[in-house]
Amino acid sequence: MDRLKQSFDSLAARGAMGIIPYLTVGFPSVKDTLSLVPALIDGGADVIELGVPFSDPLADGPTIQRASFHALAQGVNLGTCLQVCKQLRDIGITVPLVLMGYYNPIFSYGLERFAMDAQDSGVDGIIVPDLPFEEADPLQTTCRQHGIHLIPLLAPTSTDARIAQSCEKAGGFVYCVSLTGVTGTREELPPGVPAFIERVRKHTDLPIAIGFGISQRHHVESLTPLAQAAIVGSALIEVIEKTNDGLREEAVKDFIAGLKGMVPTQGRQ
Amino acid sequence: MKASDIILPDSWGHFGPHGGRFVPETLMTALEELEAAYQDSKKDEEFQARLSHYLKTYAGRPTALYFAENLSRQSGGARIYLKREDLAHTGAHKINNALGQGLLAKRMGKQRIIAETGAGQHGVATATACAMLDLDCLVYMGEEDMRRQAINVYRMRLLGAEVKPVASGSRTLKDAINEAIRDWVTNVQTTYYLIGSAVGPHPYPMMVRDFQKVIGIEARQQILEAAGRLPDYAVACVGGGSNSIGLFYPFINDTSVKLVGVEAAGEGVESERHAATLVAGRPGVLHGAMSYLLQDEHGQVKETHSISAGLDYPGVGPEHSHLKDTGRAEYVAVTDTQALEAFQMLSRSEGIIPALESAHAVYYTSQLASTLPEDSIIVMCLSGRGDKDVDTVAKMGE
Numbered sequence: 001m002d003r004l005k006q007s008f009d010s011l012a013a014r015g016a017m018g019i020i021p022y023l024t025v026g027f028p029s030v031k032d033t034l035s036l037v038p039a040l041i042d043g044g045a046d047v048i049e050l051g052v053p054f055s056d057p058l059a060d061g062p063t064i065q066r067a068s069f070h071a072l073a074q075g076v077n078l079g080t081c082l083q084v085c086k087q088l089r090d091i092g093i094t095v096p097l098v099l100m101g102y103y104n105p106i107f108s109y110g111l112e113r114f115a116m117d118a119q120d121s122g123v124d125g126i127i128v129p130d131l132p133f134e135e136a137d138p139l140q141t142t143c144r145q146h147g148i149h150l151i152p153l154l155a156p157t158s159t160d161a162r163i164a165q166s167c168e169k170a171g172g173f174v175y176c177v178s179l180t181g182v183t184g185t186r187e188e189l190p191p192g193v194p195a196f197i198e199r200v201r202k203h204t205d206l207p208i209a210i211g212f213g214i215s216q217r218h219h220v221e222s223l224t225p226l227a228q229a230a231i232v233g234s235a236l237i238e239v240i241e242k243t244n245d246g247l248r249e250e251a252v253k254d255f256i257a258g259l260k261g262m263v264p265t266q267g268r269q
Numbered sequence: 270m271k272a273s274d275i276i277l278p279d280s281w282g283h284f285g286p287h288g289g290r291f292v293p294e295t296l297m298t299a300l301e302e303l304e305a306a307y308q309d310s311k312k313d314e315e316f317q318a319r320l321s322h323y324l325k326t327y328a329g330r331p332t333a334l335y336f337a338e339n340l341s342r343q344s345g346g347a348r349i350y351l352k353r354e355d356l357a358h359t360g361a362h363k364i365n366n367a368l369g370q371g372l373l374a375k376r377m378g379k380q381r382i383i384a385e386t387g388a389g390q391h392g393v394a395t396a397t398a399c400a401m402l403d404l405d406c407l408v409y410m411g412e413e414d415m416r417r418q419a420i421n422v423y424r425m426r427l428l429g430a431e432v433k434p435v436a437s438g439s440r441t442l443k444d445a446i447n448e449a450i451r452d453w454v455t456n457v458q459t460t461y462y463l464i465g466s467a468v469g470p471h472p473y474p475m476m477v478r479d480f481q482k483v484i485g486i487e488a489r490q491q492i493l494e495a496a497g498r499l500p501d502y503a504v505a506c507v508g509g510g511s512n513s514i515g516l517f518y519p520f521i522n523d524t525s526v527k528l529v530g531v532e533a534a535g536e537g538v539e540s541e542r543h544a545a546t547l548v549a550g551r552p553g554v555l556h557g558a559m560s561y562l563l564q565d566e567h568g569q570v571k572e573t574h575s576i577s578a579g580l581d582y583p584g585v586g587p588e589h590s591h592l593k594d595t596g597r598a599e600y601v602a603v604t605d606t607q608a609l610e611a612f613q614m615l616s617r618s619e620g621i622i623p624a625l626e627s628a629h630a631v632y633y634t635s636q637l638a639s640t641l642p643e644d645s646i647i648v649m650c651l652s653g654r655g656d657k658d659v660d661t662v663a664k665m666g667e
Contacts, residue, residue: 055569078567102554108553131291157297180455181295181455
């Protein structure tokens with residue numbers, strides 16, 4: 001059963017744009033992650049991306065850095081993140097779960113052990129921001145044997161040759177970074193995004209998800225129907241940061257529903 | 270010279286299992302362009318002539334190879350020769366690489382230069398090269414290091430560079446590199462990242478080594494002239510490892526020459542407060558390359574400690590990891606206290622105040638010399654002058 005394929009097929013059948021929220025595991029606590037994920041799904045999230053904290057998150061802007069350092073201070077590590085996935089499956093979560101984490105914790109855990117444990121924990125895919133295709137073979141091969149997709153990142157600076165090579169090995173979906181920069185919210189997306197997506201589309205039939213800078217409904221609208229999903233990370237972390245304990249589940253649910261165009265966005269402009 | 274026969278790294282930047290390019294996709298095309306521009310510059314006679322000209326007339330090369338007779342006598346044993354990189358412009362070997370990469374940036378038409386610095390030596394060298402080459406310079410420096418090395422912050426600003434404090438993580442060199450990479454990811458089309466050590470994604474470890482190998486090429490020729498033979502040992506301190514790879518590389522095929530890198534043991538390798546990556550680390554990925562790394566059991570990078578800000582780094586250049594794995598070089602560690610002892614010893618015996626980084630190599634060299642016969646020869650790289658450290662040492666004495 002390929003949960004990512006099912007999820008994107010279902011979106012395509014409905015002609016709908018998917019929303020993929022990103023949460024750092026253990027932000028603000030592991031318990032919160034376990035209650036926030038179901039709330040995101042209630043809001044309409046199609047895939048859940050769970051961030052593995054790392055001491056040196058060099059592709060991340062200040063918001064996700066903050067969340068990452070906070071989670072590390074709570075003692076969260078890759079093993080914790082895998083346990084969280086397993087617990088989410090145990091409480092009946094069926095949407096695809098994708099981990100996003102830097103390479104060293106995975107390498108340190110052991111590639112084979114990671115792929116086995118990820119499979120056991122119900123993980124569907126992994127995104128590794130510091131692992132371009134040239135270095136990805138060992139993880140790719142191991143993950144494939146365990147039914148885990150290694151989802152490649154592509155950037156506006158990627159040449160057509162690099163896009164072709166990345167897409168050749170891709171599984172699950174392709175993650176297009178909307179801009180040259182680190183994660184974090186932006187007022188407007190760069191004007192070159194549609195042309196970039198079209199450039200990638202020539203090389204793959206896989207769903208394309210676009211991330212970095214997305215925080216508002218009009219961003220999502222501007223990407224429909226070119227991309228199949230939008231990834232939202234820093235904006236969601238900021239919603240969590242400014243909402244009091246006890247109200248966060250409702251707030252993130254509304255935020256995702258707002259991005260989906262189901263209800264007006266509350267609390268965030 | 271046989272070193273030129275060695276075809277390392279491979280075309281993807283690997284030294285055995287180490288090295289490579291572990292960076293966000295956004296930077297990959299820029300690294301490919303950088304590598305192509307660098308390879309072109311090697312064949313460009315005008316570029317090479319210009320670099321040689323600046324190294325000679327601006328940086329003051331060749332630097333001297335000095336027979337440290339008093340230190341040798343005190344140590345009791347081998348004859349110790351010091352490769353005087355402290356005499357290069359800006360007071361350390363860092364200028365060799367800053368000039369090389371600065372000229373390369375100019376050749377690539379990149380006007381905006383960013384760099385990271387720990388102690389400030391590379392920041393000062395970069396600011397210096399940028400002033401001379403009329404390039405814009407922004408240096409990232411951890412807040413903690415800015416406090417510790419205030420005089421170098423002032424020097425960089427005097428040279429026209431902007432110094433940007435880094436408040437994330439441990440607020441030291443590791444975090445300054447993270448922030449420089451974030452800047453580069455954002456401004457990759459217009460910006461040249463001038464890395465200061467033989468670390469980072471390919472082609473940096475190769476390129477920095479090549480710009481620093483002038484140290485070893487000169488030293489090899491100078492010792493042949495002075496002693497009529499190759500040394501028994503070549504010794505240098507290792508933080509990221511640029512002065513050491515610069516010294517070692519031209520001796521790699523001279524198998525009779527033993528290569529020893531000296532890391533910072535801080536308060537002791539067993540204490541957890543050290544920066545002895547090759548002695549106590551295991552392979553991992555940081556700042557774009559696979560190499561030995563100080564990390565916890567979960568693969569989180571550890572905070573390090575050394576009295577010397579230039580050695581206070583949890584990673585190390587990938588070529589050193591390869592030299593360790595193959596046994597071609599040996600790596601040892603020297604504590605803060607031992608380095609301070611050597612700092613004073615060299616000042617008093619030879620009238621040379623070494624940088625605290627270099628003092629680690631001085632301590633080991635002196636100990637090693639005492640175990641060797643009198644006709645043995647050690648060439649040690651005195652990578653920098655110690656004026657910047659006088660304050661730190663004075664405070665330690667209080």
